[in-house]
Amino acid sequence: MANITAKQVNELRQITGVGMMDCKKALVECDGDLEKAIDFLRQKGQKMAAKRADRDANEGCVLAKSDGKFGAVVMLSCETDFVATNADFVAFTNSIIDGAMAKHLTTKDEVMAMDLNGRCVSDCITDQIAKIGEKIELAHYETIQAEAVYAYIHPGNRMASIAGMNKAGYDEVGHNVAMQVVAMRPVALDETSVPQNVIDSELNVYREKTKEELVQKAVEGALKKVGINPAHVDSDDHINSNIGKGWITEEQGNMAREIKAKVAEETAASLPEAKIEAIAKGRLNKFFQESTLMNQEYIMEGKVSVKDFIARTDKDLKCTGFQRLELGA
Numbered sequence: 001m002a003n004i005t006a007k008q009v010n011e012l013r014q015i016t017g018v019g020m021m022d023c024k025k026a027l028v029e030c031d032g033d034l035e036k037a038i039d040f041l042r043q044k045g046q047k048m049a050a051k052r053a054d055r056d057a058n059e060g061c062v063l064a065k066s067d068g069k070f071g072a073v074v075m076l077s078c079e080t081d082f083v084a085t086n087a088d089f090v091a092f093t094n095s096i097i098d099g100a101m102a103k104h105l106t107t108k109d110e111v112m113a114m115d116l117n118g119r120c121v122s123d124c125i126t127d128q129i130a131k132i133g134e135k136i137e138l139a140h141y142e143t144i145q146a147e148a149v150y151a152y153i154h155p156g157n158r159m160a161s162i163a164g165m166n167k168a169g170y171d172e173v174g175h176n177v178a179m180q181v182v183a184m185r186p187v188a189l190d191e192t193s194v195p196q197n198v199i200d201s202e203l204n205v206y207r208e209k210t211k212e213e214l215v216q217k218a219v220e221g222a223l224k225k226v227g228i229n230p231a232h233v234d235s236d237d238h239i240n241s242n243i244g245k246g247w248i249t250e251e252q253g254n255m256a257r258e259i260k261a262k263v264a265e266e267t268a269a270s271l272p273e274a275k276i277e278a279i280a281k282g283r284l285n286k287f288f289q290e291s292t293l294m295n296q297e298y299i300m301e302g303k304v305s306v307k308d309f310i311a312r313t314d315k316d317l318k319c320t321g322f323q324r325l326e327l328g329a
Contacts, residue, residue, distance in 0.1 A: 003032075004024055004027045004028055004032055008027055008032060008034070011034065022130075023037070026038075026040045042123070042126065042127065042130065055079060055134075055135040056079065056135075057077035057078055057079050057134075057135045057136065057137055057139070058077070058079075058327065058328055059077065059078050059079060059080055059081050059083065059084040059327065060075055060076050060077035060078050060084050060139065060327055061075070061076050061078075061084055061089060061090050061093040061157045062074070062075045062153070062157055062158060062159055062160045062325050062326065062327060063090075063093055063094060063097050063153055063157060063160055064097075064151035064152060064153050064160035064161060064162050064178075064325075065097055065098070065101055065151050066149040066150055066151040066162060067101055067149075068148065068149065068168075069145060069146060069147060069148065069149060070101065070104050070143065070144075070145050070149060071143065071144045071145075071149035071150070071151050071162035071164070071323075072097055072100055072101055072105075072141065072142070072143045072144075072162065073140075073141075073142050073143075073151070073160050073161060073162050073323050073324070073325050074093065074096060074097045074100070074111075074138070074140065074141050074142075074325070075138075075139040075140040075141075075325045075327070076089075076092070076093040076096065076136065076137075076138055076139070077135075077136065077137050077138075077139040077327075078132070078134050078135065078136050079134040079135050080134060083132055083134055084157070085157075089128075089132070090157065092124075092128060093157075095116060095117075096111065096114075096116065096121060096138070099111075099114055099115075099116055099121075100114060100141065104143075105141075105143075106143050107141070108138060108140070108141040111138060111141050112138060121138065125137065125138065140325050142162075142323035142325065143162075143323070144162045144163070144164045144320075144321055144322065144323055145164070146164025146165060146166065146320045146321070147164075147165060147166050147167055147168050147320075148164070148165040148166075148167065148168040148169070148170070148174055149162055149163070149164050149165075149174075150162065150163050150164075150165070150171070150174035150175050150177065150178045151178060152175065152178035152179050152181070152182055154182050158326065158327045159182050159324070159325065159326035159327065159329075160182065160324075160325060161178045161179075161181040161182045161322060161323065161324040161325075162178065162322065162323050163177045163178040163181055163319055163321075163322040164319065164320040164321050164322065165177070165317065165318070165319055165320065166316075166317065166318045166319075166320050167314065167316065167317050170313060170314065170317060173309075173310060173313050173317065176300055177293075177306065177310070177319055177322075178322070179299075179300075180293065180296065180298065180299055180300075180306055181293060181322045181324050182324060182326075183299055184293075184296050184299060185291075185324070185326070185329075186291055186292055186293035186296060186322070186324075187291045187292065188291070188292050188293070189292065189293050189294060189319065189320075189321055189322065190288075190292045190293065190294040190295060190307075191288040191292055191295065193292070194288070194291075194292065199284065202283075202284055202287055203280050203281070203284055206279070206280035206281075206283040206284060207276055207277070207280045209283075210276045210279045210280055210283075211268070211271055211276060214267065214271055214275075214276070215263075215264050215267045215268055215271075218263050218264075218267040219259070219260050219263045219264055219267070222259050222263045223256060223259055223260075226255065226259070228248065228252055228255070228256050228259075229248075232247055232248050232256075233248070233252075233253065233256035233257075233260070236257075239253045239256060239257065240253070293306055293319065293322060294306055294307035294319065295307065306319075
């Protein structure tokens with residue numbers, strides 16, 4: 001067995017970043033051969049990655065950067081907040097986004113294959129898994145290209161955004177729009193950018209909600225008409241409980257059950273479809289107002305939309321798109 005020196009252990013640690021004890025063990029296993037020890041630790045990382053593949057990685061670091069006309073936002077995930085806030089982990093995330101920005105890479109697959117200090121990013125991540133002992137993955141990578149791109153990272157590196165503008169020279173506006181994206185979580189640029197399947201899904205939800213509300217309103221009106229408080233009979237358990245407390249009689253409880261069943265059935269069978277559709281579309285418009293960037297209320301001022309805020313600065317200035325990443329979202 002080779003005599004392993006502290007100098008050898010430290011050299012391996014400098015190359016791999018792995019702890020001293022693991023480095024010593026690797027050198028012992030490999031009879032002091034540095035290259036074999038490096039491969040030993042990499043194989044250990046691969047085994048650990050496979051073992052932790054089904055673990056949740058809900059913490060991490062989210063960073064965004066722009067070089068003027070190109071911007072990227074990246075999420076490197078891990079298992080614990082302790083690792084996510086570690087300076088080395090943040091530095092590793094920075095090295096990934098810096099390398100991707102330098103080459104203007106546009107896809108996650110390109111980033112995973114990118115060379116980083118002589119090794120591809122995917123292998124570097126495996127090395128980090130061996131070093132840290134947690135599941136680590138490049139969860140997301142998104143980009144934007146525009147005449148001017150602005151990046152914003154919320155303190156704590158848990159969420160970040162990039163926003164593109166059609167004209168340069170409006171740094172404060174661009175920065176504030178990127179902040180708006182992080183703070184208000186828009187799902188699309190404007191109503192025309194919302195996918196049709198999302199619109200259809202929202203409309204269906206609003207139609208069903210409207211039907212439930214109209215039926216509920218009719219039931220409550222019928223109950224009040226016979227002197228029964230709807231709040232006392234909103235469920236069978238509540239009815240039985242309130243009978244026991246003496247707040248309603250057993251006769252009123254039975255009457256409430258009959259009224260609820262009969263009125264609900266009759267009302268559901270004769271609901272005005274035109275009214276339901278009108279209410280659903282009104283709610284869809286509210287969704288657009290609250291969930292699309294251009295229609296949202298501008299958080300830095302209020303009572304003015306983001307679209308109007310931008311136009312007030314320059315009528316020809318427009319936001320061309322955005323990307324947003326947030327841990328846990």
